[in-house]
Amino acid sequence: xxxxxxxxxxxxxxxxxxxxxxxxxxxxxxxxxxxxxxxxxxxxxxxxxxxxxxxxxxxxxxxxxxxxxxxxxxxxxxxxxxxxxxxxxxxxxxxxxxxxxxxxxxxxxxxxxxxxxxxxxxxxxxxxxxxxxxxxxxxxxxxxxxxxxxxxxxxxxxxxxxx
Numbered sequence: 001x002x003x004x005x006x007x008x009x010x011x012x013x014x015x016x017x018x019x020x021x022x023x024x025x026x027x028x029x030x031x032x033x034x035x036x037x038x039x040x041x042x043x044x045x046x047x048x049x050x051x052x053x054x055x056x057x058x059x060x061x062x063x064x065x066x067x068x069x070x071x072x073x074x075x076x077x078x079x080x081x082x083x084x085x086x087x088x089x090x091x092x093x094x095x096x097x098x099x100x101x102x103x104x105x106x107x108x109x110x111x112x113x114x115x116x117x118x119x120x121x122x123x124x125x126x127x128x129x130x131x132x133x134x135x136x137x138x139x140x141x142x143x144x145x146x147x148x149x150x151x152x153x154x155x156x157x158x159x160x161x162x163x
Contacts, residue, residue, distance in 0.1 A: 003059060006108035010062040011071065014045065024060055024067040027087055034085055037131060045070065061105060068101065071109055078121045079157075080113060082106075091133075102133075103140035110141060114160045121163075125156045 004011045015021045028034050029042045038044050045058055056075040060067050069086035086102050093101040110123050125143060127134045129152050143156040 003057075004112065006112045008063060008108055009068075009105060011059040011109075012062060012067075014058060014060060020067055021060055024070075024087065028070065028085065031088055033088070037128060037134075038083075038085070045072075063101075069105065071105075073113070076124075078119070080120055080123050082109070082113075082123050082125050084109070084125075099140060100137065102137045106137055106141035106143075110143075110158050114158070115162045118160070118163055120160055122157045122159045126153045127156055128153055 003013050012021070014025070025042065025045060028045070029040075031041075034041050056073055058072040059070060061069045061071060067087070068090040069084065072081075072083040074081040084102070084106055086105070090101050095101060095104055099107065113123060114120060123143070124146075125134075125138055126149075127138060129135075129148065135154070135156070138156045141158070143158045146155040146157045148154045
């Protein structure tokens with residue numbers, strides 16, 4: 001069941017009975033890059049999947065009837081914390097001169113959220129300073145570095161321009 005859509009992507013709540021969803025989860029759990037940035041992904045992803053509201057939940061992302069990655073949203077009243085990732089087979093795929101699949105996913109996800117929820121002032125992604133690809137992806141999707149944090153992460157934000 002699709003929870004919400006953007007122009008190019010479908011967002012699904014994780015279904016523990018879906019073979020396709022389980023396969024995607026296991027692939028993300030086994031991926032060294034996902035483990036590097038998220039630790040135990042299975043526990044990370046399953047944590048709070050039962051607390052899904054409009055702006056709080058973890059979703060698998062589909063494109064052209066295939067699961068390609070995930071997003072996580074954490075409602076923090078006036079802003080949303082956003083995590084994202086792609087399955088290895090979908091990383092680095094260039095869609096056009098401006099966007100990879102990852103930057104298009106982050107761009108469209110952020111636009112859908114900001115357009116539909118006027119109370120949200122901004123979206124925030126905490127990105128490890130060593131994760132150069134994710135930093136580049138966030139910038140292409142309109143996020144800017146708000147500040148670098150002492151713990152080796154940067155706070156990237158995208159303001160709600162629909163207000």
